[in-house]
Amino acid sequence: MDKSFDIPTTPIQFEKIAVNPGPSCMSFGFDMKPLLNSIKKIGLINSPILIKKRKGEGAVQYEVIAGFRRISALRALSLNPIPCRILPSETPSLDCLLINLYENLCSRDFNPVEKGMVLTRLLDLIPEREVLDTYMPLFDLPSHRETLHLFAGVEKMFDHQAKTLLASEYLSMKAAKLLIEMDGTERNMFCGYFSAVRFSKNQQTQFIDLVSDLSHIENSPVTCLLMDPRLKDIRDNPQMNNPQKARALITVLRKKRLPRLTKAETGFKQMVEKLALPPAFQIVPPPFFEGAQYRLEISFENGKDLKERLQFVANNERLAAFINPWKMNL
Amino acid sequence: MAGYPIKETIVEEGALESPMGRRILRHTPVRSIRRSLEGSTRDNMGKDALHLLHHRGEFLKPCPGTKEYICCGYQILNVATNCPLDCSYCILQSYFMNQPNLRIHVNLEENLSGILACIDNSPHQIFRVGTGEFADSLALDPIARWTDILMGPFSTRKNAVLEFKTKTTNIQGLIASPYRDRIIVSWSLNSPLIAATEEKGAATLKQRLEAAGKCQSEGFVVSFHFDPMIAHENWREGYLKTIELMDRYLNPKGIIWISMGSLRFMPDLKRIIRKRHPRSVILNGEFITGLDGKARYFKPIRMELFHFMREKLESWHRDTGLYLCMESNEIWRKTMGWSPGNSNGLKRFLDDRVRKIFG
Ligand code: SF4
16 A cells, blocks of 8 residues: 555545445444534545445445545535545555544544444454454454454444444443343343443443343243343333332342342341431441451541440440341251 | 373474473374464363473462462462363363363473472471362373372372372372372262263262272372352252262271362353353352452352251261361351361361371
8 A cells, every 4th residue: 555645635426425334434323413513613624535436336436435424424514525535446445444444543432333343344354363463452452362253243243223332332341242142132132121221331241140140040031031021110110210220120130139148138228227226327238248247337526426326336235136137047 | 092082182392302291192192283273272172182381380389369268278280271071160261261272281290300399498388289270180190190200209208298189080090109108189079960960071979989989998098179069959968969979988087188168250250151051050059259259159058058068077977177168267167166267277277187197
């Protein structure tokens, strides 16, 4: 490839440019507003790059190599013709891809779906080792095969809904990793929940994990579990906000998956309630009751106040009834 | 060969300069020999490929343990990595996913004097050494002949014992050896259901215990590890059955120790287990995140497992050197009736067992 990228611009009519992104374009799930505003304010700064199609289809004679978003914005603003740089039609596919990649890398971050698109196309054109060593670091990704195939898997296996969730951060990469191993129907059903309820990243993996575990334990398909009316009712409940729904869904599943732990958690809460401690006192259990020590937190204003509160605790007869909140089956 | 199908042997550069490497290759009816590692990333972790190479790191290393739970101060002798068996719970699946093949470190003999010097330089420390942490100690012994290489030197050291930990019946090398002193032959045991369904390629429980009985009658000290214990349906009946089998084949007086540990795993292993062993039931229990970041059973479940086993094993024989692997002081006290307090205490307890049994 000629290293100095010095191609003069040529005005091209919209109608002659393909409406869909070409194989070198890697845009997914972008917000056009900032670009529209910028073009309205100062015009087009960087002209798109096109390639002349070997075979035109109707009026369409050019495919987009870089600048698909800009062309879409210009179309929306009806700014016709568009000043474009035209590559010769014999330009190799890899060069076209790299032109797009480096042009975009200079100006923006890639979302995970876009990373998957680029990496998949690179895998078609160059050896895997080169993709790992040269291109993964460009995306701040470790040069691991597993990571590479995870991103390529997103491109190949995720449908539009799943990709949209991932690109808009409604779905974390960690959750995507779990979903990729499922079949399409299961994945779609999970995505149905993730588009209806905004889970935190942690909750996403927890939700998938709990449902998958229950599916194994109960020997029941994931799809059946996700159709459970109790879950669907929470998901579709208009009275609840997002965090409430996410918490409620996890609670229902946890209770089923971890019956003894959740029972102990409830038992602990009831025991603490029975102690009827004033709000200045808080008893904190060890995480999952794994450690041996509970913690008593006391808030106080000064030494005198603390002394009184400590005395109050010391005199609380009910404390003696505080025991580990689980039953042993010995 | 060793009962495990080896489809190819990969020989890394320099491996044939070692007598051990040459010996292995001579006695291995290889289908193909490769000198390159390209293409050796395999879905089955290369469990059918023998890989001869030089180990670049230290051979003898203390077991890393963790400060959150009480550990036993074991020393790992890293003679090989990976194993031809395929237990669903095997931690090596995550350790060695990217280091496939049955890797035998053929420079062991050249490094033996250094290993022994390390032991001899601390005459007051007892070295409890095992080869079964990154591989099954005996699965590949018919090929690697570790028993030939290691038993003599360890047998003559007063401050060390060598434990061969296995799920196989490959005891030919042991029996053929003239050495008995300071050698411990050890079997991992489980309930019959887990042994039959989750320990692919392993000998049946009965075969393991028969082999253990044979070793006892040949003058070996034996030990057992109930690790990982799994709280599956009807686990009480299952583990009791195993203890009944132990009673049938073993003399409890010749047991130096029996350890118990419940299933624990780094979160990443879960995905691998689901993928490689889709029918496995081991992940069905109630797991929480332990203080060391590993998943382990909710505390009362572990307590039930250990309490039950302690009661049954102690009613079989009171003095089997029963101990817990990677558990908390609290669980020790509540299930065993005593606690070593910390890792040093457990080390002392096990060192005393060594002195008691071997003198
Ligand atoms: S025998 Fe041990 S090393 Fe081999 S697969 Fe089973 S757990 Fe892993």
